[in-house]
Amino acid sequence: xxxxxxxxxxxxxxxxxxxxxxxxxxxxxxxxxxxxxxxxxxxxxxxxxxxxxxxxxxxxxxxxxxxxxxxxxxxxxxxxxxxxxxxxxxxxxxxxxxxxxxxxxxxxxxxxxxxxxxxxxxxxxxxxxxxxxxxxxxxxxxxxxxxxxxxxxxxxxxxxxxxxxxxxxxxxxxxxxxxxxxxxxxxxxxxxxxxxxxxxxxxxxxxxxxxxxxxxxxxxxxxxxxxxxxxxxxxxxxxxxxxxxxxxxxxxxxxxxxxxxxxxxxxxxxxxxxxxxxxxxxxxxx
Amino acid sequence: xxxxxxxxxxxxxxxxxxxxxxxxxxxxxxxxxxxxxxxxxxxxxxxxxxxxxxxxxxxxxxxxxxxxxxxxxxxxxxxxxxxxxxxxxxxxxxxxxxxxxxxxxxxxxxxxxxxxxxxxxxxxxxxxxxxxxxxxxxxxxxxxxxxxxxxxxxxxxxxxxxxxxxxxxxxxxxxxxxxxxxxxxxxxxxxxxxxxxxxxxxxxxxxxxxxxxxxxxxxxxxxxxxxxxxxxxxxxx
Numbered sequence: 001x002x003x004x005x006x007x008x009x010x011x012x013x014x015x016x017x018x019x020x021x022x023x024x025x026x027x028x029x030x031x032x033x034x035x036x037x038x039x040x041x042x043x044x045x046x047x048x049x050x051x052x053x054x055x056x057x058x059x060x061x062x063x064x065x066x067x068x069x070x071x072x073x074x075x076x077x078x079x080x081x082x083x084x085x086x087x088x089x090x091x092x093x094x095x096x097x098x099x100x101x102x103x104x105x106x107x108x109x110x111x112x113x114x115x116x117x118x119x120x121x122x123x124x125x126x127x128x129x130x131x132x133x134x135x136x137x138x139x140x141x142x143x144x145x146x147x148x149x150x151x152x153x154x155x156x157x158x159x160x161x162x163x164x165x166x167x168x169x170x171x172x173x174x175x176x177x178x179x180x181x182x183x184x185x186x187x188x189x190x191x192x193x194x195x196x197x198x199x200x201x202x203x204x205x206x207x208x209x210x211x212x213x214x215x216x217x218x219x220x221x222x223x224x225x226x227x228x229x230x231x232x233x234x235x236x237x238x239x240x241x242x243x244x245x246x247x248x249x250x251x252x253x254x255x256x257x258x259x260x261x262x263x264x265x266x267x268x269x270x271x272x273x274x275x276x277x278x279x280x281x282x283x284x285x286x
Numbered sequence: 287x288x289x290x291x292x293x294x295x296x297x298x299x300x301x302x303x304x305x306x307x308x309x310x311x312x313x314x315x316x317x318x319x320x321x322x323x324x325x326x327x328x329x330x331x332x333x334x335x336x337x338x339x340x341x342x343x344x345x346x347x348x349x350x351x352x353x354x355x356x357x358x359x360x361x362x363x364x365x366x367x368x369x370x371x372x373x374x375x376x377x378x379x380x381x382x383x384x385x386x387x388x389x390x391x392x393x394x395x396x397x398x399x400x401x402x403x404x405x406x407x408x409x410x411x412x413x414x415x416x417x418x419x420x421x422x423x424x425x426x427x428x429x430x431x432x433x434x435x436x437x438x439x440x441x442x443x444x445x446x447x448x449x450x451x452x453x454x455x456x457x458x459x460x461x462x463x464x465x466x467x468x469x470x471x472x473x474x475x476x477x478x479x480x481x482x483x484x485x486x487x488x489x490x491x492x493x494x495x496x497x498x499x500x501x502x503x504x505x506x507x508x509x510x511x512x513x514x515x516x517x518x519x520x521x522x523x
Contacts, residue, residue, distance in 0.1 A: 015518070055366055055521045078369040089364035091356075093303050105292050106368045145364065 002066060004153055004184040005029040005052060010061035012047055022047055022059070023208040031066075034175065034185040036199035038192075038277060044208040045188040046157065052186065053083055053155055079108055084146030086158040088138040092131030096122060096141055099130050100148060107149035116144045120170060135162045143171055153184040160194055172197055192273040202273075206281040216273060223276045227269035228254070232261035242269065289370035293378035298385060306348065310340070310386050314393040318401070321394075326402035333398055333406070334481040335458060340390040341415055342422040342477055345383045346443055349426030352379070354436040362520045372517055376427070376508070383426070384419040391415045411484035414497075418477035421500040424507035425473060431515040450474050476500050 005028065012022040022044050029035040037045045050056045051063065054070065054077055063070040065077065090099045097113070104110040117123040120140040125133070133141060139162045146154060159175070160168040175198055179185055189195060195202055196216055204211035212219065226245035231238055243254045245268070257263075271279075301307040317336050321329045356362050365375050391411055398404045429446070433439035450472040456462045457469060458478060469475040476496040483493035 050521060053367060055363075075369045075371060078367050081367075083367045085360065085363060087360050089360035091300065091361055092359050093300075102296055103364065103368065106289055106370060108369075 002031045003028045003064065004031045004066060005186070006062075006064040007048075007052075008062040010048070010051065010059060010063060012051060012056065012059045021208045022051070024061070025205075025208070025210050027203055027210055027213055029184060029186055030201075031184050032179065032182050033200040034179050034187060034198050036195045036202040037186070037188045037205055038190065038195060038202055038273075039188075039205035039281075040190060043205045045205045047208075048205070049155055049157060049186065049188050053077075053081060079149060080152045082146040082149055082151035082154045084143050084154065084156040084159055086142075086161060088130070089142060089145060090130035090138070093129055095127050096130050096133065096137075097126035099141070100144060103145055104148050109150050110148055111150045113144075113148070116147060119174060120144060121167065136164060136167055139163055140167060140171070143174075147174075147178070151183070153186065154178060155186045155188075157188050158191065159187065159189070160191060161189075168194075192277070195273050204277060204280050211280045219273075219276050219280075220271055223279050224271045225269045229265075229267045229269050230254070230257060231264040231266075232257060233264060234261060238264060245269075289368075290374045290378060293365075293370060293374055294381055297378050297382035300352075301382065301386065304352075307386070307389075310344070310390060311393075313340070313344075314390050314397075317394050318397040321397050321401045326398075326404050329398055329402055330404055330485060333394060334478055334485050335455065336394055337387070337391045337411075337415065337481050338418070338474070338478050341387040341418045341481070342474055343443075343447070344390075345387055345419055345422045346426035346429065347440075348383050348386065349379065349423055350430040350433070350439040350443070351436055353427070353430040354433075354439065357519070366520055372513070372520075376513065376516060379427075380420060380423040383423050384416060387415050387419045388412065407484045411481070414480040414484050417497055417500050417504075418473075418480050421473050421504045421507075422477065424504045424512055427512040427516065428507055431512060431519055470496070470499070473500065473503060476503075 007025060007027050010022055010025040011020045013020045025044075025048065027035075037048060039045045047056065051059050052065075052070070054073070057071060065073055070077075090096070091102070094102065096117070100113045100117070104113060114123060117126055120143060122137060122140055122144065125137065130138070130141060139160070143156075143159060146156065154175070156175070160171055163171065172194065175185060175187075179200075185198075187194065187199060199216060201213060201215050202219070203213040214222070228243045228245060228248060230241050230243065232241075233239075241253075241257060243251055248254060298307075320332075324332070353362075362375075366372065395406055395408065395411060398406070425446070429439050429442045433442055453462065453464060453469060453472065453475075455474070455478075457464055457466075457475075466475075470479075476499050479488060479493060479496035480500065482488050483496075
């Protein structure tokens with residue numbers, strides 16, 4: 001499988017900062033995968049994305065895009081990639097459709113605007129000015145803007161932030177479908193729900209460094225706590241016991257609890273991505 | 287080139303959407319009405335000043351306002367990820383602002399011709415509007431890029447206007463009398479000289495020096511201040 005991006009010893013320092021904000025970062029993004037970059041605000045994930053989309057070019061280290069040195073790739077890169085920003089990026093006094101038509105005019109090949117806007121439920125609001133859109137609608141319009149040029153690769157920053165569960169689901173389905181059709185996605189987020197549902201592989205970014213890179217499943221297995229949490233009534237209040245999942249059917253104490261107490265809740269103690277993040281990086285996700 | 291034309295078309299379309307072009311046309315109409323009530327000599331004396339206001343102050347304010355609005359909207363960041371260069375984005379904005387200045391110069395000079403039958407050097411006027419317009423567009427970008435928001439940009443503009451713009455205007459109106467070579471360093475004074483050279487008698491050497499000064503100033507500002515800062519601030523979002 002080809003690498004969409006191959007990053008070796010990437011370092012970056014902003015003009016006014018005294019030290020590198022990205023420190024010897026190495027990772028590869030496989031073609032056709034959804035690669036998630038996780039981290040708290042200020043961790044450096046947006047800076048890494050800006051480097052990959054050539055908004056920042058004075059970096060050190062080597063970045064290859066489909067085998068070519070990124071520094072040697074010209075503006076044609078933008079014919080092949082789509083970028084979804086977290087904040088709205090539209091002319092507020094133009095209608096949503098006018099915005100999309102304007103941006104689409106700069107690309108050699110474009111997707112069907114109507115089809116895209118219908119998919120995200122914006123077609124009936126196409127003649128509303130972008131400034132009149134709600135936050136969720138702006139997020140969806142941002143997403144349409146990102147995939148307007150039928151990109152080979154998508155960069156998405158907090159793509160479902162501000163969306164209700166139904167619309168978040170729609171966007172996530174489109175992203176999964178894009179991947180299934182061979183597209184590559186680079187997702188930066190702090191929303192662990194998105195990570196679990198979308199990402200094939202993830203990397204943790206903290207203070208400009210990358211921690212563990214793996215699949216969500218492997219991380220859960222590696223860092224998981226196989227246990228059962230039981231809440232039950234005792235002496236008029238709620239008590240809690242934790243049991244190991246191993247041989248739970250033969251655990252006498254657990255079985256006795258089930259038989260003698262009024263059980264309120266039983267939960268398996270699978271580790272969440274957030275727990276893993278805290279464990280791997282030592283930083284609480286905000 | 288195709289991308290550049292599309293950018294320019296978009297800029298001009300937004301001038302209409304944001305009511306900038308209609309307001310500019312109304313302003314020109316006010317000048318025309320003014321011409322109806324003054325003599326040909328007075329109109330001829332006033333024309334460079336009227337064109338200068340559009341080329342300089344209006345151009346600076348327009349660029350500052352549109353830059354801060356677009357930055358707030360996030361569209362500059364969106365433009366940076368289109369298959370167009372940053373130079374093309376900047377050029378389209380500069381040319382668009384000059385289109386307004388040219389429109390104003392054409393209307394007012396034609397009004398002068400129709401109302402008072404006064405002919406000016408139209409080719410030189412066009413060149414002067416372009417050169418002075420480019421210099422003031424560079425100044426406009428400089429202020430916009432080095433200010434956090436539009437009100438701060440206006441404050442910078444006020445600080446600039448007092449010594450740089452008001453003194454030449456007061457000199458032109460013969461309210462004050464300062465050595466011309468001191469005033470020459472002001473882009474406003476040089477702008478007035480190049481515009482006046484198309485309308486009334488100006489020493490050739492003085493006009494050439496003013497043209498050269500404005501062109502060098504434009505190049506220096508764009509290359510060393512506007513272009514690098516535009517990239518940094520646009521990327522930051």
